[in-house]
Amino acid sequence: MKMANKYLVLVLGGSLIVSCADLDTIPEGGTFTNEQKQQVVEMMPERLQADVTGMFSQISASYKVIFTSARDDDFGYPAVCLSQDLNGPDMVSTNSDYNWFSTCSEFSDRSDTYANPYLRWALFYNQIKQANDILKSIPADTDNTTLLRYKAQAKAVRAFDYLCIVPYFQFKYKGNEDKPTVPLVTHDMEGDPSSNPRATAEAAYKLIMDDLNEAIDIFKDLNYTRSSKNEVDLNVAYGLRARANLYMENWAEAASDAQEAMKGYAPYTREDVSKPTFIDHKAANWIWGAIIAESNIQRQLTTWPAAYSSFAGRGYATGQGCYKMINNLLFRKIPHTDVRKGWWVDENLHSDNLADLTWGDAIGDEIASLSIPDVKVPFAPYTNVKFAQYGGVGNDKNAGDWCMMRYEEMLLIAAEGTAMAGDLPGGKAILENFIKAYRDENYVCTSADATSFQNEVWFQRRVELWGEGFSMADIMRLGKNIVRVSSAVTTNFPGNFAFNIASNDGWLLMRIPQDETNSNAGIPLSANNNGGRQPQPGDGAGLKDGVTD
Numbered sequence: 001m002k003m004a005n006k007y008l009v010l011v012l013g014g015s016l017i018v019s020c021a022d023l024d025t026i027p028e029g030g031t032f033t034n035e036q037k038q039q040v041v042e043m044m045p046e047r048l049q050a051d052v053t054g055m056f057s058q059i060s061a062s063y064k065v066i067f068t069s070a071r072d073d074d075f076g077y078p079a080v081c082l083s084q085d086l087n088g089p090d091m092v093s094t095n096s097d098y099n100w101f102s103t104c105s106e107f108s109d110r111s112d113t114y115a116n117p118y119l120r121w122a123l124f125y126n127q128i129k130q131a132n133d134i135l136k137s138i139p140a141d142t143d144n145t146t147l148l149r150y151k152a153q154a155k156a157v158r159a160f161d162y163l164c165i166v167p168y169f170q171f172k173y174k175g176n177e178d179k180p181t182v183p184l185v186t187h188d189m190e191g192d193p194s195s196n197p198r199a200t201a202e203a204a205y206k207l208i209m210d211d212l213n214e215a216i217d218i219f220k221d222l223n224y225t226r227s228s229k230n231e232v233d234l235n236v237a238y239g240l241r242a243r244a245n246l247y248m249e250n251w252a253e254a255a256s257d258a259q260e261a262m263k264g265y266a267p268y269t270r271e272d273v274s275k276p277t278f279i280d281h282k283a284a285n286w287i288w289g290a291i292i293a294e295s296n297i298q299r300q301l302t303t304w305p306a307a308y309s310s311f312a313g314r315g316y317a318t319g320q321g322c323y324k325m326i327n328n329l330l331f332r333k334i335p336h337t338d339v340r341k342g343w344w345v346d347e348n349l350h351s352d353n354l355a356d357l358t359w360g361d362a363i364g365d366e367i368a369s370l371s372i373p374d375v376k377v378p379f380a381p382y383t384n385v386k387f388a389q390y391g392g393v394g395n396d397k398n399a400g401d402w403c404m405m406r407y408e409e410m411l412l413i414a415a416e417g418t419a420m421a422g423d424l425p426g427g428k429a430i431l432e433n434f435i436k437a438y439r440d441e442n443y444v445c446t447s448a449d450a451t452s453f454q455n456e457v458w459f460q461r462r463v464e465l466w467g468e469g470f471s472m473a474d475i476m477r478l479g480k481n482i483v484r485v486s487s488a489v490t491t492n493f494p495g496n497f498a499f500n501i502a503s504n505d506g507w508l509l510m511r512i513p514q515d516e517t518n519s520n521a522g523i524p525l526s527a528n529n530n531g532g533r534q535p536q537p538g539d540g541a542g543l544k545d546g547v548t549d
Contacts, residue, residue: 101116180527238261261287415457419457484499
């Protein structure tokens, strides 16, 4: 197991990486014209199948961004989710040379030359290129059902990609519609792609919504049934539009789309979540997932279980103690009657969810303190036991599927959207009925107004979706302070990560990578995000968030 070069500065301007300006979005000369390519595809739609499959498979593959210099944090969308959550207030990890993601916890990832933020940029622009190549190959007036399906999938994936980038480069949509976000690259863009300025939030979300509207219309007309949950279908497209409407504060539309996305699915039961889970796309609540089979793994340490899982027989988390823990400020707010309290061990290394597990001769809570040289160090307080291990506890085959959308996320969007659209009783009923039936039978929602209810939903999202990549998206869209530490509670954050950040601090905004600004004349250095400074231990003392106060 090698030590992490977590601060690796990229070799910029060379052939290592691809910028927006390099994406093949403008038809070029060659043996075939673009029109001839479209004619071939029209006659033989199956020629695009490999491209569509590749578009979906890239999202969870290892070594697809910085492919000439294998990095153990280059494992696709799950790595992005981990990065975003470690930026937030609720996920704690160690300040260790074996922690590939410590740049996120300390917020040094606002550098335009570091590898981690580049990974979080290029993964999605590379997939945007794949979607654009597919769309460019399909005649605009096609009525071929196979090509229409590919078109809908590519449009939805492109919208997903922009939803994974845009919210982190500008503050919340409402009130900042005219502020710059990121450059938009499409299959039919006009002009010089090497001079492509940052689009406004309004323009970015218009593209996202246009893509999703068209995808939804096509899927509805085709009555399409996908062959695998790693593909996009009507439910997924509705779910993505629910997210977009949530970010834009189109409350009623967000709630309606979320209800459509949930159709045909059901939540995890109390029994389901009374043990480690969240690794199987076949679960009834998974709407969309990255299917990661053992045969997909190139290196056992370059996978999400190596970084997340507390049960991997070999990984950075277990082998080097780089566990992912919940902030004790949030943990103490979870009622003991809530089954989700068992998703983490407590300060005494106990969790009810360990009761039926074994690791060798260790049973139940003995697993938490188990020590196996080079394989597992004892858990730290508040270590997560949310995610199961593929093949069973202690297995070192670090496969396991990654959830990209599930029923519970959509239900929480429906609850928030319903209440914020003016129907507070309706929103409370959605939330209360779900929590009482599936998480905490003693739960009662006491929110008296829309603001307090929105904070209650945010609390539920922070618990329910912990570790799944939503932390910073919620911070940005809600305009919330990042509160990691409080004078009332001894923090479990390492000293270098123990700070708070105000909601309007310019350091919250991601920086456009230097390779992009070098090759894209439309984004001079002065047009990059340059505000704020890297937080230091103790910064932001006294800030509150309305949930963990």
